Amino acid sequence: MKQWLYFLLVVWVALPLGATEMPLNMTQGVTDISGKVYDLHMTILYICCAIGLVVFGIMIYSMIYHRKSKGAVAANFHESTKVEIAWTVIPFIILIGMAIPATKTLIAMEDPSDADLTIKITGSQWKWHYSYFDKDIEFYSSLSTPREQIDGREAKGENYLLEVDKPLVLPINQKVRFLMTSDDVIHSWWVPAFAVKKDANPGFINEAWTRIDKPGTYRGQCAELCGKDHGFMPIVVQALSETDFDNWLVEQKQLANNATVAAAASMSQTLSLEELNTQGEQVYIARCAACHQPNGAGLPGVFPSLIGSPIIKGPVDDHLNIVLNGKPGTAMQAFAKQLSAIEIAAVITFERNAWGNNSGDVVQAADVGNFSSSNASSTEPIEVVADAASTIAATTTDITDAATEKTTQAIEAVAKVVTPEVVAAADLPTLTLEQLIAEGEQVYATVCAACHQASGAGLPGAFPSLIGSPVVSGPVSGHIDIVMHGKPGTAMQAFSSQLSPQKMAAVITYERNAWGNNSDEAVQAADVASHGQ
Structure with missing residues (x-):
């Protein structure tokens, strides 16, 4: 009997200790x-x-x-009050012992207050859109695994289906708050190393948070069955030191300016059908x-x-x-x-000439800009880039030193096109x-309703009515x-670089007159532009 007790005691101690080192155990x-x-x-x-x-x-x-072979005879007995009490009380005590630490952990997981950085995460089939509040930085993060590996024409890489073109970059030792929503179906943002797994539901905002202890690259993926390419929706987070993160922010803003200048310059370029098809x-x-398959x-x-x-x-405009x-209403x-x-010009050209469409x-890029x-449904950045491109094209009609100087000035001016001060100079x-x-109402439904709800009632405790x-x-x-300019320390972001003065004026007017507010106040684009000066 003692040997059995010793054996069971060893098993009881060895199993959980061994589990800590097992690759299948929780990290x-x-x-x-x-x-x-x-x-x-x-x-x-x-x-x-x-x-x-x-x-x-x-x-x-x-x-x-x-x-039976040892001559055991079954006992004949009925209920025992002591046994009934014992097998009721003991499991209850065990459950209480499990519930107390579990509750403490869950409460800590659901407390995103006092965040140093807020990031909006939007899922869509099949990519993630990250927007840094108060940083004027946003980008899409998509799978970067080569199609040849997916189709089996090349050997699988080390991080097969867990690599992206643009990772989410976060600072260590700072509390980062996540606001999660979706553009289409239900997704789920899951990074095991952070113990963060939260659904992204269309029309709703869910919250989560993390504070990373050490730099590194951490990987996850969508944990919701969100469609046929559910497995092609990875998450990559790059955690940097606070100094490196600040440098990254400066670098991103510079890259954004350079991209705007390059986009404006591309408006004046004319590419051949072959060049457009290749890039497209x-x-x-x-x-x-x-979605549409390689063929x-x-x-x-x-x-x-x-x-x-x-x-x-049909018509190119369509x-x-x-x-x-x-x-x-569709996945498009x-x-x-x-x-x-x-x-956009390249991929449209490719689609109109591939697979026998011919x-x-x-x-051209200028067609997209025009x-x-x-x-009005198109976005402001492309509109302004198109206007800047027209300036560039006008200055290049006479190739002289003076014209070249004007062209350079026009390109440099594009870096400022998204500020209300520039628009204020217009009529x-x-x-x-x-x-x-x-x-x-259209702007509100597109930009604001995810937080404040379509009814304007907000979400109590998260987003004000x-x-x-x-x-x-x-x-x-x-x-x-x-x-x-937004409101620091809250989820209210600055829209000065996202919306034109007219759209800001329109959504402010709508908010001041909708849902029974009925102020009868009309805010004009000039009011917004002059406020920003």
């Missing part, structure tokens, strides 16, 4: 929360092992020493092939074929519109903010209250200021 992670989750996991494992030791120990002992094929494989055949009943489709064979603005996303004008159509300028229109409300709020019912200048 400790690199955050305080992940450490707490790991400790909770191991505590529960010890309790489960102890229960298993007692239960199976009694079962094995009974089968060996009370078997690369863009198509990276951005479009997941353009799509998936019947899910994603339409591009071979001889009405969009491909093709431009659907690529730039997407198609509501808007790529106006995801691709440059030259990339239209011979050539779409279309954007003439359609801004004056709209009626009805026109402002109509446009403002706009119905009769002090900001909406207070001075117009205060309302303009918070929309333009």
Whole structure:
């Protein structure tokens, strides 16, 4: 009997200790929360092992020493009050012992207050969109595993299907708050090393947070079955020291300025059909092939074929519109903010000439800019770049030193195009209250409703209601200021670089007159532009 007891005691101690080193066990992670989750996991494992030791120990002992071959006779007894009390009280005590640390850990996991940095994470099929509040930095992060590896034409890489073109960059030793939502279906942002796994639901905002202890690269993926390419939606987080993160912020802003200048310069370029097809094929494989397939055949009943489709064979403007603005109610996303004008021109040219379409159509970056300028649904950055490109083109008609100097000045000016001060110099229109409300409702539904809800009621404890709020019912200048510059320490971001003065004026007017606010105040673009000066 003693030998059995010693054996079971060794098993009870060895199993959980061995589990800590097993590759299939939960990892400790690199955050305080992940450490707490790991400790909770191991505590529960010890309790489960102890229960298993007692239960199976009694079962094995009974089968060996009370078997029929040894002459054991079954006892004849009825209920015992003491036993009833024991097997009720003991499990209750065990559950309480498990619930207390679990509750403490869950409360800590759900406390995103006092964050040093807030990042909005938007999931879409099949990529992530990261927006740094108060930093004027946003970008899309997509799978970068080569198609050759996915199709089996090349050997799989070390981080197969867990690598992206642009990782999320975070500082260590700072509390980072995540606001998660979705553009289409339910996704789930999951990074095991942070013990963060939160659903991203369309029309709702979920919160999570982390504080990373040490630099490194940490990988995860979408943990929700979000469609056929669910497995092609990885997450890569690069954690940097605070100094390196500050340097990265400066570098990103410089890169954004350079990209704006390059985009403006590309507006004046004229590429051949072959050049556009070559670049367009690369863009198509990276951005479009997941849905429409590399051969353009799509998936019947899910994603339409591009071979001889009405969009491909129809007017170029219709093709431009659907690529730039997407198609509501379908999986077709808007790529106006995801691709440059030259990339959009190239991929449209490729689609109109590949797979036997052979239209011979050539779409240039200038065509994209001109279309954007003439359609209010397009995004402001492309509009302004198109205007800058016109200036560049005008200055290049006479190739002299003076003209070259003017061209350089025009290109350099593009770096400032997204500020309201530049727009204030233009002749801004004056709209009626009805026109402002109509446009403002569209802007609100696109930009604001995810947080403040379509009804303006907000989410209590997370996002304030706009119905009769002090900001909406207070001075117009205060309302303009918070929309333009945001509110530090909250999820309210600055929209001065995201929306034009007219769109800000429209959404402010809408908020001050919707949901029973009824102020009858009409805020004009000139009011917003002058406020920013």
